[in-house]
Amino acid sequence: MRRALLIAALAVCAIAAVAALEPLAENDYQNFFSGFVKKFGKKYTHDEFFPRYNIFKANYNKIRAHNAKESTFSMAVNEFADMTFEEFHAKMTGYKRVDRSLLRAKNAPHKKLLAPMDANIDWRQKNAVTPVKNQQQCGSCWAFSTTGAVEGAHAIATGNLVSLSEQQLVDCSQAQGNMGCNGGLMDQGFQYIISNKGITSESAYPYTARDGSCKKNVTSVATISSFVDVQSGSETALMQALQLGPVSIAIEADQACFQFYSGGILSDPSCGTQLDHGVLLVGAGQDGSTGAGYWIVKNSWGSSWGEQGYIRLSRGNNECGIASEPSYPVV
Numbered sequence: 001m002r003r004a005l006l007i008a009a010l011a012v013c014a015i016a017a018v019a020a021l022e023p024l025a026e027n028d029y030q031n032f033f034s035g036f037v038k039k040f041g042k043k044y045t046h047d048e049f050f051p052r053y054n055i056f057k058a059n060y061n062k063i064r065a066h067n068a069k070e071s072t073f074s075m076a077v078n079e080f081a082d083m084t085f086e087e088f089h090a091k092m093t094g095y096k097r098v099d100r101s102l103l104r105a106k107n108a109p110h111k112k113l114l115a116p117m118d119a120n121i122d123w124r125q126k127n128a129v130t131p132v133k134n135q136q137q138c139g140s141c142w143a144f145s146t147t148g149a150v151e152g153a154h155a156i157a158t159g160n161l162v163s164l165s166e167q168q169l170v171d172c173s174q175a176q177g178n179m180g181c182n183g184g185l186m187d188q189g190f191q192y193i194i195s196n197k198g199i200t201s202e203s204a205y206p207y208t209a210r211d212g213s214c215k216k217n218v219t220s221v222a223t224i225s226s227f228v229d230v231q232s233g234s235e236t237a238l239m240q241a242l243q244l245g246p247v248s249i250a251i252e253a254d255q256a257c258f259q260f261y262s263g264g265i266l267s268d269p270s271c272g273t274q275l276d277h278g279v280l281l282v283g284a285g286q287d288g289s290t291g292a293g294y295w296i297v298k299n300s301w302g303s304s305w306g307e308q309g310y311i312r313l314s315r316g317n318n319e320c321g322i323a324s325e326p327s328y329p330v331v
Contacts, residue, residue: 052082059256062256074262077260079302085256091137092301117240123246123283128282129246129298140170140300147164149327156331164201165201166207178192187227194226204221222331223331229327246281249281251322254276255268262306273318273320
C-alpha cells in the first residue's frame with residue numbers, strides 16, 4: 001500500500017514538473033520582463049531592448065527548468081537575468097588566479113587550535129560581519145573579500161566592527177599586483193594593507209565601482225600584521241581557520257546555478273574549481289531536516305541576490321572550489 005502511494009505521489013510530481021515546463025505564451029514573457037524592468041530599474045536604448053528581452057527569455061527558461069526538477073537549491077529571476085553568461089562572468093567576478101602553491105605551502109598557520117571545532121558557527125551573530133555590499137559591474141570582488149576578512153579580524157581583536165574601504169584597494173594596490181576593476185587577489189590586498197600600515201573606512205573613501213586615482217591623505221582605521229594561506233583542498237583546515245574568524249575564499253561562480261541562486265544548499269556538478277570570484281566565508285551549519293552540512297558565504301552582489309546576499313554551499317565535497325585557496329589576515 002505504501003509503495004503504491006509512493007509511486008502515485010511520484011507520478012503526480014512528474015506530471016506537475018512537465019506541466020511547469022509547458023511553453024509560455026509570448027504575452028507571459030512580456031509581462032514578466034516588464035515586471036523585471038520595473039523592479040530593477042532597467043533602462044535600455046531602442047537597439048538594446050529586444051536583445052535584452054531575448055536574453056531574459058532564455059534565462060527565464062533556464063530558471064524554470066531547474067526549479068521543475070528535484071534539487072537542494074532554488075533559482076530565481078534577479079537583476080542579472082538580462083545578462084548573457086559571458087557578460088555576467090566578465091562584469092561580476094574578478095578573481096585573478098596566480099599559482100602560489102610554493103608560497104602557500106610555506107605560509108603556515110600562525111597558531112594551532114586547542115579547543116574542539118564548532119561545526120555550527122556564524123560570525124554574523126558575533127558582530128564580526130558588516131552588511132552585504134555590492135561591487136556592481138566592476139571586477140572588484142577580491143577587494144570586498146579582502147575588506148570582509150579584515151573587518152572580521154579587526155572586530156574580533158578590538159570589539160569594534162568598522163566597514164572598510166574597497167575603493168582604497170581598487171585605486172591604490174597596483175604595486176601589489178591588483179588591477180582594480182579588472183581583477184585582483186585577496187592575498188595581494190592583504191599585502192597592500194600591511195605595506196600601507198592600514199586601511200581607511202568606507203565612509204572616508206567611498207566605493208565608486210570604477211577605477212580612480214589613489215587618495216594618499218586618508219587615516220587608517222584598521223591594520224593587520226600578516227596573513228595566513230590555509231592548506232589547499234582541505235575542508236578540515238578551512239573549518240579550523242573559520243574558528244578564528246571570517247575567511248577570504250575563491251570560488252567558481254560563472255555558472256547559471258550561481259548567477260540565479262535564490263536559496264537552499266547549492267550542490268551542483270557544474271560548479272567546479274575554475275576559481276574566478278572572491279567572496280567571504282562567515283560560517284558553517286547543518287540543515288535541520290536532512291543533516292546536510294553547509295558553508296555560509298557572503299557575496300558582494302547586493303542583498304537582492306541569493307539569501308539576502310548570502311549563499312550556502314554544500315560541505316564535504318569542495319563545492320565550487322571553496323577550499324582551494326582560502327586565506328585570512330592576522331591582527
